[in-house]
Amino acid sequence: MPTRVAVTAVILAALLAGCAQRDRLNPLDPKNGATGGRIAGFAALAGNRQVEIRWTRLPQPDVASYGLLRWRSGETPQYIGDPYGKTIAGTVDSAVTNDETYNYRLVAFFLSGDSAVSQTDTATPGSRKIVVLSAGLPGLVGLTPDARDILYVQPAAEAYEDMELDRVHTLLWLTMPDAGFILRTYFDGRPAGPTIDHPHPADVSVSDLRGVAWIAFPDDHLVRAFGPNPASVDTFRTISSLGEAHVVEAGTADPTVWVGNEAGTVRRFTADGILLNEWSLGARVIAIALDEAAEHAWTAVRTSSGDDLYLLDARDSTATKVPGRWSGIADLAVDAATRSVWVSERGTPRAGNGRLTRLSASGAAQAILTGIEPFGIMVDPVTGDCWASEIHTSRVVEVSPGGLIVRGSAPIDLPYAVRIVGGPGVP
Template identity: 25%
Template sequence: MRARLALLAALVLVAGCSSRERLNPFDLRNPYTRGRPEGFVALADDAQVRLEWQPETGSDLAGFQVYRQLGGIGPFVSITGVLSSLTSSFTDRGLANGVDHAYRLVFVFRSGEGSAPAEAIATPGPLRPWVADFGAGVLARITADGRHVLSRVRGFDSPSGVAVDAATRKVWFTDTGGGSLILYDPSGTSQPLSIYVSGQPGAVVTDSVDHTAWACEPEQGRLFHFNDGGLEASPTIGLIDRPIGIARLPSDRSVVVCERGGNRLRRFASDGTPLWGVPLPAPSRVAVDSSTLELWVTSFDLGRVVRLSAAGVALDSVGGFDGPIGVAVDARRGRIWVADARAGELVALTRGGAVVLRVSGLSEVREVAVDPASGDVWATVPGAKAVVRVTADGTRRWQAGGLSLPDGIALDPGR
């Protein structure tokens, strides 16, 4: 009996030791780390990539070392010496934009390098995608390649609309729950400028000529216009029945507004003077074709997209949608991209209204923006809590997760 108890105790001891060994982060049999450094990500920016990981400690651990491969060709070459075991990041600078950079991070022990590297890929570029994360209360910046969230500006209630001043690279966005229009300068150290307007501001558009922003407030039926000093650029326009979408015409800097409750599309001069209003059932969003100056308007309720002239004359109506919301125009390639939220699809139209592409599997896809340089399409997908990047030919490139309820999206094309 005593022999059997002794044997049982020995087996328990061995099993415990084996379990403890496999919890060792350096152990190849560890089910969580597989012996690799943890939390390794490569965050693409303009001509640089920031690498991040979790620091580690161990009596035999000397630190970490980073290796890089360019364009998927050739060997991985060391780009650092041995970094301290307490190090958690490294920025690789002076890189070629548009080229895939593959990285490996390895443990370095006093006896030599570990055999299991952590791996990540990034493609640097000048693009700065900005997303209003309504659910998390943050303005999120996505990496240039669309793989990850690069940074977050916190402290807001529920951001929804977002737009970029292409001249200054400053970001305007609305905090719907906080009743504010906010200006954020990503290159500065000052706090964001918050302009309290009351109500629930939503859609926003910028004017990069005079550096102002227009914002819709649907609950009280108002349209605001502020400069980057926080002062009114033109008087507030009232008596607009639920304005929920807005776009600017580059020809004269006028703005076009979707007056959903009034079933109208309205146009105002840059000083706020009304120019015209035309009947249009339940308009949702509007986008301007900068080449033709034609307007493309979605109607979620009717499942249609309507094309109008700059004078407000209806030219075409395209059906076959379940519930379209966001719309963006790729003027260089003559494509109109529509976010069909109910169908979970991005749909590409020609200027003539023909469907040329459908990208499905995008749950509740909401807002959309186009990179004019590449033709890539970026869309917020609340159902997946993500932002998706799609190429001009409809190929899904990357998906950045880690968001809560992404709403508005805007692209800063960069230098």
């Protein structure tokens, strides 16, 4: 029979083992599995010439104050400003320079002399404004200039069909086909004009010449022009007898309107509605992007066996098929500075086998990014980078002309379109 001392030792060992593996309920305990002892709820949100700092106040009664550390790469962290009282839960750092990256960390000081710190957060202030369409929400998602954080989420009754940027008025045009609404909104989510009520609007394109929006109405076989006054709900131009037109693209330097329909016909009109050119591609038109300097239109069509890409030349009315095997083309975007075109291929839905390809003006591949599922895209005229909504990783990515991802956004539920304005060097 074991002695009493031996039994006591066994019990004590078991108790000690249990204590060593118990949950650490104190959030500031370094062995807490959830927090690692860090202050939770700390965030640095980039803005234009400022960074907004937020944190969650600690519930401990002996908190004395908070301090904020800031540094850039290669620098030693330094406290900025005076200590913040225990009831404060945020501040704004305005002593920053746009397009430079700053690191921040919060320190909590206790009356006992102890302290606790947050995780490090990073922010790059700038003038860029970013809005994303989310199908999972559905609605609008506004991002910080560096895309690291979500500024706001604005739900909608249904997923928007399309979104386009009006650079003249710095606002967005949005279409809601089921509700029959056309909306205009600023990048911060505020309404930019009254809602236009018209059944089943689809694709929208905005000419930067005056800020006129051309909108396709496939059920009515026509496109209508609205604007340029954001306060107006009236249309001033209608082009009809277009067939089931789902795609419209309006030029600026070349002030013409291109319309593609379900039957594969592409027509080019003057802004007054006079027909200039017509092409028959034999399959449903799914995307058009204009190379205005050459009076060309990159046009994607969907056939029974896959997708085809054409280069339409308005000067001689020719259509040249671009070599290559294309799968699930979702969008096209032209970089006006280089006259290159980006092709977004979704591939098999949710498989991550799509690609983003950059072609030269002659159709030669210059860069290819694979292993993604891109959908709506846009070329940043400031940097030449391509911004793509990337469904596979639930984010928006910025891709360099060489095909490298240089930035990824905060997670977004099913992003499918992105528009940006501003950026490096823009006030």
